[in-house]
Amino acid sequence: MSRVVPRVVISISVILLAWSVFADERPARGDTHTYFNAKQFADCLSNEMSKKFSRDQFDDRLRSIAELRDRLAATDAENGGANCNFYCAGNGISSLSLMRPLGCWLNKILVGSLMLHSGPLVLTHPDFKLLISPGMSLHQVRSAIVGATQKPISKWLRQQPDKSVSHWKLFEEANRMFRDPFVALGVIGDLFESEREWCDRSSNSKRKCELAHKMKPILTPTDSDPVGRNYHFWAHLNMVWRSEGSKEKLASYVLEVLKDDDFGDHAANLLGIDSSIQSFEQTKMKLKSTGRNLVSTQCEL
Numbered sequence: 001m002s003r004v005v006p007r008v009v010i011s012i013s014v015i016l017l018a019w020s021v022f023a024d025e026r027p028a029r030g031d032t033h034t035y036f037n038a039k040q041f042a043d044c045l046s047n048e049m050s051k052k053f054s055r056d057q058f059d060d061r062l063r064s065i066a067e068l069r070d071r072l073a074a075t076d077a078e079n080g081g082a083n084c085n086f087y088c089a090g091n092g093i094s095s096l097s098l099m100r101p102l103g104c105w106l107n108k109i110l111v112g113s114l115m116l117h118s119g120p121l122v123l124t125h126p127d128f129k130l131l132i133s134p135g136m137s138l139h140q141v142r143s144a145i146v147g148a149t150q151k152p153i154s155k156w157l158r159q160q161p162d163k164s165v166s167h168w169k170l171f172e173e174a175n176r177m178f179r180d181p182f183v184a185l186g187v188i189g190d191l192f193e194s195e196r197e198w199c200d201r202s203s204n205s206k207r208k209c210e211l212a213h214k215m216k217p218i219l220t221p222t223d224s225d226p227v228g229r230n231y232h233f234w235a236h237l238n239m240v241w242r243s244e245g246s247k248e249k250l251a252s253y254v255l256e257v258l259k260d261d262d263f264g265d266h267a268a269n270l271l272g273i274d275s276s277i278q279s280f281e282q283t284k285m286k287l288k289s290t291g292r293n294l295v296s297t298q299c300e301l
Contacts, residue, residue, distance in 0.1 A: 032267035042278035044299035050286035068120040117239035118189030168301035192231040229268040236272030
């Protein structure tokens with residue numbers, strides 16, 4: 001029996017990896033052209049990363065982000081968040097012993113990646129690590145981060161005309177305010193994730209998604225859901241660091257294309273994932289002694 005379980009998990013993992021490649025290569029339906037591409041954003045972001053960090057500092061920060069994400073995902077079920085017991089403790093699908101390892105693995109992916117996309121980028125900075133304490137759920141963690149960081153960036157964003165702020169320009173402003181690229185990315189991601197959870201996307205509502213409407217719509221020439229595309233981009237950009245993006249691309253294909261027939265959200269997800277992957281690779285190259293300042297990029301996105 002001990003040999004059967006790992007084989008089952010490995011076999012399913014191989015199938016999912018193959019499916020993720022297939023999903024990424026399937027042609028998108030409808031208008032999914034984006035006003036900037038992953039290489040453009042990655043060129044600019046990697047410049048900022050290589051200015052801020054040494055090679056060891058960059059590696060240590062990414063390691064800390066991954067460790068904190070795993071730790072928060074593992075403890076969230078005990079704090080009123082995702083119900084890991086359904087997968088791991090003999091209930092639901094995990095009542096079948098062969099499914100329990102797969103269930104725990106699935107829960108870790110869903111919580112660690114899809115729900116904890118931005119917070120660890122902020123919380124691994126010394127200025128913000130004391131925002132969380134044992135007993136906090138994922139939503140409480142996000143609320144703590146938003147409460148401590150939203151004022152300067154939301155004030156600046158509200159002063160801008162609707163549909164005028166490029167995604168790079170917003171990052172530049174956040175990076176100027178917080179003086180740390182990872183914190184800037186995490187603050188933006190949690191800010192928009194928090195707003196989309198309570199606001200009403202209809203234009204006549206008093207609970208309008210005001211901050212998201214300041215952003216340029218990602219899809220051109222028209223976009224039926226600019227709010228959704230915006231937070232999908234930032235969330236997936238933040239969740240993929242130190243990853244090949246396979247499971248995130250698979251999850252996007254299953255949830256957005258197969259489940260919801262939403263090619264727009266899928267396009268925004270892929271843009272964020274590929275921007276993160278390419279930025280990681282370029283930053284590592286630039287932080288080598290032979291690669292630093294090899295390329296000077298004009299960032300006018």
